[in-house]
Amino acid sequence: xxxxxxxxxxxxxxxxxxxxxxxxxxxxxxxxxxxxxxxxxxxxxxxxxxxxxxxxxxxxxxxxxxxxxxxxxxxxxxxxxxxxxxxxxxxxxxxxxxxxxxxxxxxxxxxxxxxxxxxxxxxxxxxxxxxxxxxxxxxxxxxxxxxxxxxxxxxxxxxxxxxxxxxxxxxxxxxxxxxxxxxxxxxxxxxxxxxxxxxxxxxxxxxxxxxxxxxxxxxxxxxxxxxxxxxxxxxxxxxxxxxxxxxxxxxxxxxxxxxxxxxxxxxxxxxxxxxxxxxxxxxxxxxxxxxxxxxxxxxxxxxxxxxxxxxxxxxxxxxxxxxxxxxxxxxxxxxxxxxxxxxxxxxxxxxxxxxxxxxxxxxxxxxxxxxxxxxxxxxxxxxxxxxxxxxxxxxxxxxxxxxxxxxxxxxxxxxxxxxxxxxxxxxxxxxxxxxxxxxxxxxxxxxxxxxxxxxxxxxxxxxxxxxxxxxxxxxxxxxxxxxxxxxxxxxxx
Amino acid sequence: xxxxxxxxxxxxxxxxxxxxxxxxxxxxxxxxxxxxxxxxxxxxxxxxxxxxxxxxxxxxxxxxxxxxxxxxxxxxxxxxxxxxxxxxxxxxxxxxxxxxxxxxxxxxxxxxxxxxxxxxxxxxxxxxxxxxxxxxxxxxxxxxxxxxxxxxxxxxxxxxxxxxxxxxxxxxxxxxxxxxxxxxxxxxxxxxxxxxxxxxxxxxxxxxxxxxxxxxxxxxxxxxxxxxxxxxxxxxxxxxxxxxxxxxxxxxxxxxxxxxxxxxxxxxxxxxxxxxxxxxxxxxxxxxxxxxxxxxxxxxxxxxxxxxxxxxxxxxxxxxxxxxxxxxxxxxxxxxxxxxxxxxxxxxxxxxxxxxxxx
Numbered sequence: 017x018x019x020x021x022x023x024x025x026x027x028x029x030x031x032x033x034x035x036x037x038x039x040x041x042x043x044x045x046x047x048x049x050x051x052x053x054x055x056x057x058x059x060x061x062x063x064x065x066x067x068x069x070x071x072x073x074x075x076x077x078x079x080x081x082x083x084x085x086x087x088x089x090x091x092x093x094x095x096x097x098x099x100x101x102x103x104x105x106x107x108x109x110x111x112x113x114x115x116x117x118x119x120x121x122x123x124x125x126x127x128x129x130x131x132x133x134x135x136x137x138x139x140x141x142x143x144x145x146x147x148x149x150x151x152x153x154x155x156x157x158x159x160x161x162x163x164x165x166x167x168x169x170x171x172x173x174x175x176x177x178x179x180x181x182x183x184x185x186x187x188x189x190x191x192x193x194x195x196x197x198x199x200x201x202x203x204x205x206x207x208x209x210x211x212x213x214x215x216x217x218x219x220x221x222x223x224x225x226x227x228x229x230x231x232x233x234x235x236x237x238x239x240x241x242x243x244x245x246x247x248x249x250x251x252x253x254x255x256x257x258x259x260x261x262x263x264x265x266x267x268x269x270x271x272x273x274x275x276x277x278x279x280x281x282x283x284x285x286x287x288x289x290x291x292x293x294x295x296x297x298x299x300x301x302x303x304x305x306x307x308x309x310x311x312x313x314x315x316x317x318x319x320x321x322x323x324x325x326x327x328x329x330x331x332x333x334x335x336x337x338x339x340x341x342x343x344x345x346x347x348x349x350x351x352x353x354x355x356x357x358x359x360x361x362x363x364x365x366x367x368x369x370x371x372x373x374x375x376x377x378x379x380x381x382x383x384x385x386x387x388x389x390x391x392x393x394x395x396x397x398x399x400x401x402x403x404x405x406x407x408x409x410x411x412x413x414x415x416x417x418x419x420x421x422x423x424x425x426x427x428x429x430x431x432x433x434x435x436x437x438x439x440x441x442x443x444x445x446x447x448x449x450x451x452x453x454x455x456x457x458x459x460x461x462x463x464x465x466x467x468x469x470x471x472x473x474x475x476x477x478x479x480x481x482x483x484x485x486x487x488x489x490x491x492x493x494x495x496x497x498x499x500x501x502x503x504x505x506x507x508x509x
Numbered sequence: 510x511x512x513x514x515x516x517x518x519x520x521x522x523x524x525x526x527x528x529x530x531x532x533x534x535x536x537x538x539x540x541x542x543x544x545x546x547x548x549x550x551x552x553x554x555x556x557x558x559x560x561x562x563x564x565x566x567x568x569x570x571x572x573x574x575x576x577x578x579x580x581x582x583x584x585x586x587x588x589x590x591x592x593x594x595x596x597x598x599x600x601x602x603x604x605x606x607x608x609x610x611x612x613x614x615x616x617x618x619x620x621x622x623x624x625x626x627x628x629x630x631x632x633x634x635x636x637x638x639x640x641x642x643x644x645x646x647x648x649x650x651x652x653x654x655x656x657x658x659x660x661x662x663x664x665x666x667x668x669x670x671x672x673x674x675x676x677x678x679x680x681x682x683x684x685x686x687x688x689x690x691x692x693x694x695x696x697x698x699x700x701x702x703x704x705x706x707x708x709x710x711x712x713x714x715x716x717x718x719x720x721x722x723x724x725x726x727x728x729x730x731x732x733x734x735x736x737x738x739x740x741x742x743x744x745x746x747x748x749x750x751x752x753x754x755x756x757x758x759x760x761x762x763x764x765x766x767x768x769x770x771x772x773x774x775x776x777x778x779x780x781x782x783x784x785x786x787x788x789x790x791x792x793x794x795x796x797x798x799x800x801x802x803x804x805x806x807x808x809x810x811x812x813x814x815x816x817x818x819x820x821x822x823x824x825x826x827x828x829x830x831x832x833x834x835x836x837x838x839x840x841x842x843x844x845x846x847x848x849x850x851x852x853x854x855x856x857x858x859x860x861x862x863x864x865x866x867x868x
Contacts, residue, residue, distance in 0.1 A: 208780065210780050210781060249706070250703070250706065250707075252791070253702065253703065253706065253788055253791040253792075254777055254781075254784050254787060254788055254791075255781075255784075255787055255791075256783075256786075256787030256788075256790040256791055257791065258788075258790070258791025258792065258794050258795050259791070259794035259795075261795075262796075335776045335779050335780065336779050336780065338776075338780060339780070340777060340780060340781065340784075343773070343776045343777055343780065344773075346776075347769070347773045347776075350769070351769050354765075355766065355769075358707055361707065361708065361709040362706055362707060362709075364709060365706050365709045365711060365714070366706070368711055368797055368798055369795060369796065369797060369798065370796050370797065370798040370799075371796065372794045372795070372796040373796065390794055391793075391794065393790075396790065399565060399569050400562060400565065400566065400737040400786070401545075401562065402557075402558045402561040402562050402565065403533065403558075404533075404558075404561075405531070405533035405534035405535075405554050405557075406533075406534055406537075406551070406553035406554045406556075406557045407534075408534055408536045413534070413536035413537055414536065416525060416527075416530060416535070416536045416537070417534070417535050417536035419527055420527050420530050420535040420536070421535075423527040425527050425528060425530075458787075458790050459787070462781075462783055462787055465783075466546065466781060466782070466783050467781065
């Protein structure tokens with residue numbers, strides 16, 4: 017079997033088969049790189065960001081790109097590898113100059129901090145040492161996921177009224193005694209894996225976007241493959257966040273954070289590549305060693321010819337323990353053979369979507385996930401759900417009701433009612449909360465109502481976060497990003 | 510030693526634990542977990558909540574006008590049986606002032622539709638509502654069994670869907686009714702939203718969750734009062750109200766791809782029961798970008814209210830979909846047939862016969 021892309025005179029043996037075409041290693045790497053670079057040159061804004069502009073002294077000639085790197089996801093690692101090659105090419109062609117600088121940002125948790133540090137060190141030393149020697153082109157940053165909670169001076173407690181789905185909130189300032197942590201939030205409030213995964217995803221995205229906002233980046237390069245994007249799109253629909261699809265995929269407009277315009281645009285350079293292609297690239301370039309859970313990664317489906325007969329050894333989870341994203345991922349894997357074009361169709365369809373018309377009196381933003389709110393979710397739910405009971409009629413029913421009131425169950429209900437009343441009271445007394453303010457989007461309201469204990473959640477107030485910080489505050493935040501983990505351009509720790 | 514009478518195991522009063530009580534009224538034993546949000550409810554609360562939610566949907570969307578004559582698309586299945594019962598109940602309770610007629614379509618599937626039509630006829634007696642039946646054979650000169658024998662089982666849903674939709678409209682028009690109500694439920698609606706995204710059916714994407722559909726040139730409007738009602742809740746309601754319905758699935762295979770979407774939704778429901786309503790919420794908020802006009806391309810604009818050149822039924826093209834399908838079928842129709850031939854009678858009949866076997 018020969019590569020179909022090599023010149024006829026010197027065909028190499030094929031190692032990869034993708035999209036009904038056979039590739040040798042070299043041609044496949046070129047195929048993947050070209051797909052990514054095409055996206056990086058998709059419009060004038062991004063062309064100007066990535067190409068080398070003369071004269072160098074001109075202000076803004078070198079743009080700043082943020083590349084969030086997740087070591088548990090192949091997409092961002094492959095993207096980094098291709099961007100690294102592009103930067104090396106530019107340094108060779110333009111006398112150690114490049115059109116852009118890349119800042120890699122990795123969000124870590126308490127549990128994976130040591131393994132992330134170790135893998136990142138070996139990645140920099142083994143793969144990126146050449147570029148790392150040239151100053152200010154390539155920087156690595158680490159951020160603790162708990163910074164999301166440490167950064168806010170106030171937190172809000174949101175609670176859903178179980179009778180009419182209205183959302184009430186009460187704010188309080190944060191001091192050393194009541195700083196939240198991710199562990200606490202996930203353990204204390206979340207009732208299932210899906211809600212945990214949703215909250216982690218929201219926190220990580222917010223952290224990355226805040227980092228980009230504060231440090232004046234021109235673009236965030238997300239490592240989502242076509243498969244991953246399709247999964248996210250369907251998951252958004254399933255979670256009642258369909259209205260956010262257009263904003264999520266938007267690469268044409270500047271992002272907004274807490275209603276403030278940002279200087280960066282979001283880019284998905286891997287959106288033309290399937291996850292199986294990314295996995296194959298990872299194997300060919302021997303990058304899997306830098307991922308966390310590398311054993312699992314080795315058996316992920318890919319399109320390497322030599323690996324075709326290997327069975328998928330992915331751990332079978334019970335559906336009840338899976339997250340919505342995992343179920344969607346499984347669905348795509350199951351139908352991939354019979355309906356191969358589904359993944360690209362979903363993405364193509366989603367690309368045709370725009371933001372829906374808003375029925376809100378004033379623009380509102382969800383105070384948990386920061387997405388725009390287009391309809392009042394409480395009203396919508398209230399209109400289609402009845403929560404009033406059939407009247408208590410007989411003596412026996414009255415007796416049972418009294419028993420329930422006196423029981424522990426009744427008291428825990430009373431506890432919820434007391435908390436609700438307390439927050440309602442606080443909200444009406446609070447000057448900074450306007451009546452009729454819609455605080456949460458439909459997706460987050462449902463999350464609280466169905467998957468969060470006692471329908472209440474404490475969350476940092478984004479507008480009290482230090483997002484308009486100047487350089488000094490900026491450094492203050494960065495100094496909190498565990499200095500010992502920051503690798504500067506000279507490769508020092 | 511004195512004799513102690515044994516306790517009466519039959520008439521012994523059962524003690525209800527507090528944890529077993531309904532989560533709404535806290536005074537009656539909960540009998541079900543509500544599929545929509547898994548809350549534990551007693552029969553009375555469940556029925557009240559279910560009925561009131563449908564009433565709220567009808568009122569909020571202004572589905573009915575006083576004095577209106579409404580045809581219920583009745584197949585004898587659970588959805589349409591509950592719909593007929595519910596409309597009669599709510600019309601009496603809240604005085605909508607509508608006149609309800611049962612409208613059935615006989616697709617000609619021997620062993621399936623003839624049995625379900627018998628159920629509709631019983632429903633007619635039970636609810637005291639007038640019933641009208643129109644058949645594919647009378648309208649198109651084809652039965653579904655004949656169509657399947659010619660076009661194969663894989664395409665059965667395509668033919669049946671197109672013809673049934675048109676038959677309901679034609680039937681309603683003949684009876685002078687301008688409003689057809691169907692039993693499409695929340696599960697159907699959510700499935701359609703997902704299918705449209707997965708298949709890239711952009712033309713249907715924005716309208717897939719509309720509760721009322723009507724073309725500007727058509728006198729018939731259609732509505733779906735069960736838009737927000739879970740299929741499982743409809744079944745539970747039919748069970749508790751002891752409604753008489755036909756529960757067999759159509760024997761002609763459901764579309765394979767739709768089956769995968771159903772399986773996916775079933776898995777999602779295990780994790781988040783509200784997902785069906787959540788998908789509908791998403792579907793209501795999907796909006797398409799304005800199309801970029803291409804001066805070079807000759808744009809054939811879709812005219813709402815355009816009519817088929819052959820049958821005069823509403824069509825976006827010159828010839829409607831039903832006429833196109835009929836044309837294809839006529840070409841395949843056998844020129845010579847055996848008298849009293851029953852070979853075209855579908856799989857449903859054989860299945861029925863097998864079901865009646867006993868050993």
